[in-house]
Amino acid sequence: MVGTFRPRRLASAALLGALALGLAACGGEYPNSTFNHNTDFNADIDALWDKLLFWGTIVFVGVEAALVYTIFRFRRRPGAPTPKQVHGNTVLEITWTAIPAVILIFIAIPTVRTIFKTQAKAAPDALQVEVIGHQWWWEFKYPQLGITTANELYLPNGRTVNFQLKTIDVLHSFWIPQMGGKRDLISNRTNYLWFTPNKDLPSSAWNGFCAEFCGPSHANMKFRVYTVTPQEFEQWSAHQKQGAIFPLAVAAPAPAPGAAAVAPVPTGTGATPVVLASTQAAQAPTDSAAPAAAPATVPVWAFPRERLEKEFTYTIPTAKLPVTVTFDESLLAKGDAEKGRQLYSKSSCIGCHAIVGTPFNMANVGPNLTHVGTRYTIAGGLYPNDAKHLAYWIKNAPALxxxxLMPTLGTGLTDPKTKMVVKMGGLSDADIADIVAYLQALK
Structure with missing residues (x-):
């Protein structure tokens, strides 16, 4: 049976295709898109993408046009003779081999150039950042500055940053979509990635991810990136260089001459200015009659919370707490930071975490907590860093x-790994509330 051409069918198919394209274009904001020029890496990859899309489109249109022409020109017609059988056409074979070869040249040249450029060594004066992947959180070290932090990465605009990528366990993959680049962290090997955030880029917040399946919490291995001005980066790094700061008193007025320094708290953190004492503060010689010097501090600086919540809501964690974990949240308002410091110092916490400036507290199994009070996320970027979520996390991290790898610490709970009920060394809700107050005070 010979089919007949129906224009209505073709028009219906075309209309359906146009409708599908129209709906696909009706999207909202795409905060994790790579199609932007926030860094030189982004710009190079986007330019390569445009070239490949251009040539790919030409090939597609040409092939489809030839296919449609052939279908209609040589379609079966009533009474038409049987087509002549042929075994090939030398000119045609050479032509359709030569054309793709020429097109591949136009694709290969910019591709190879981009590969060599993005794989080249970073500039000698680049900011060095060591990225260490853990199951399931990120550790960031700035070896030139002597800074170690976790899950929150600060980068200065206009300066090249060279990332040294390592893992201490399984494969991970470091990816900041809006900054460009995705490179794997491979066991027993150091990979490198570099880019330069645009110097005219305003202070911004971005999402970072692990892009290589690495276990049951692969999807929960996130981090935050803050691109800031060089002046803001200097403020942040100066604060991060010093040891942990712990308040000796709260809500203190402006100090009189010679009184202890008052360091401002990050805008919008929910805390008030407090009298601060650095654990690295200089002390007067013991054989001197002079009084001890005032604690040496620098202003506390972190990315402003009000900007984060207003302009970068897509970087704020939205994970929900499991209903299986309970906590007496009324105790959080009564948390005693000094009691929490004492509890922390005597608990198993010191076997996994480091707080620079405190004795016998330099472990590196878990995230560095020196300035944890200035961070906005916990648990590998999964939950917001507030008293409520921090308390639940300390009580039963595996449930969250x-x-x-952090064990269950709540007294009376069963650890999912050991299957044992936590008794000796366990923490009550009141204990946890005190520790939360202490950790949030570490600015």
Whole structure:
């Protein structure tokens, strides 16, 4: 049976295709898109993408046009003779081999150039950042500055940053979509990635991810990136260089001459200015009659919370707490930071975490907590860093994040790994509230 051409069918198909394209274009904001020029890496990759899309489109249109022409020109017609059988056409074979070869040249040249450029060594004066992947959180070290932090990465606009990528366990992959680049962290090997945030880029917040399946909490291995001005980066790094700061008193007025320094708290953190004492403060010689010097501090600086919540809501964690974990939240308002410091110092916490400036507290199994009070996320970027979420996390981390290496610490709970009920060394809700107050005070 010979089919007949129906224009209505073709028009219906074309209309359906146009409608599908129209709906696909009706999207909202795409905060994790790579199609931007926030860094030189982004710009190079986007330029390569445009070239490949251009040539790919030409090939597609040409092939489809030839295919449609052939279908209609040589379609079966009533009474038409049987087509002549042929075994090939030398000119045609050479032509359709030569044309793709020429097109591949136009694709290969910019591709190879981009590969060599993005794989080249970073500039000698680049800011060095060591990225260490853990199951399931990120550790960031600035070896030139002597800074170690976790899950929150600060980068200065206009300066090249060279990332040294390592893992201490399984494969991970470091990816900041809006900054460009995705490179794997491979066991027993150091990979490198570099880019330069645009110097005219305003202070911004971005999402970072692990892009290589690495276990049950792969999807929960996130981090935050803050691109700031060089002046803001200097403020942040100066604060991060010093040891942990712990308040000796709260809500203190402006100090009189010679009184202890008052360091401002990050805008919008929910805290008030407090009298601060650095754990690295200089002390007067013991054989001197002079009084001890005032604690040496620098202003506390972190990315402003009001900007984060107003302009970068897509970087704020939205994970929900499991209903299986309970906590007496009324105790959080009564948390005693000094009691929390004492509890922390005598608990198993010191076997995993480091707080620079405190004795016998330099472990590196878990995230560095020196300035944890200035961070906006916990648990590998999964939860917001507030008293409520921090308390639940300390009480039963494995219930909040599958596979977490941090054990269950709440008294009377069953640890999912050991299957044992926590008794000796366990923490009550009141203990946890005190520790939360202490950790949030570490600015």
């Amino acid at each position: 994040k599958p596979g977490s």
